[in-house]
Amino acid sequence: DAGVTQSPTHLIKTRGQQVTLRCSPKSGHDTVSWYQQALGQGPQFIFQYYEEEERQRGNFPDRFSGHQFPNYSSELNVNALLLGDSALYLCASTSALSTDTQYFGPGTRLTVL
């Protein structure tokens, strides 16, 4: 049973660039949430996707956008990167038909120079 997977593992970008991060949910899960974890902080909710639509959004600017595909995988896009976007980006999946907990992927470490 495959768990949540994310790619790439690490990424280095420069200010102003754009980045795309990818996530495949745990088998049987259809809901994907994205979190940003800055160094020394707890994860912060970015947004959640279900049925290819954004269902909830945290306090993040429009530079952060996402997409969910018919196979439930998801992408997180960040435009016009800032130094402050450097963080661990975590994807978590769950099932919309249950109250099951969220399971996290290994994360993508983004460094913005």
Add this chain to the structure above:
Amino acid sequence: GENVEQHPSTLSVQEGDSAVIKCTYSDSASNYFPWYKQELGKRPQLIIDIRSNVGEKKDQRIAVTLNKTAKHFSLHITETQPEDSAVYFCAASIVNTGFQKLVFGTGTRLLVSP
């Protein structure tokens, strides 16, 4: 919106001692409270969770208690071992059939010395 406060930020104990981490939440509608353990460079791993219809839950050396009236919940680790050393996060959520938005505390760095 929901706000979760977590204390202490760091906790050092001797192997075999107990460790207690406390969290408070602001939104009385929150009904799901998981605890995650995160080792350096790794993903948060769920170690125990509790739902609002339960006051206490135990799993071997780990227990969580919930006081809905006071809006606080605590993690208790007994007989600590060096491998318990990690950062622990509490979180609160309103669960409606999967539409969870986890709000995390700021984390507690637990160091267990042999």
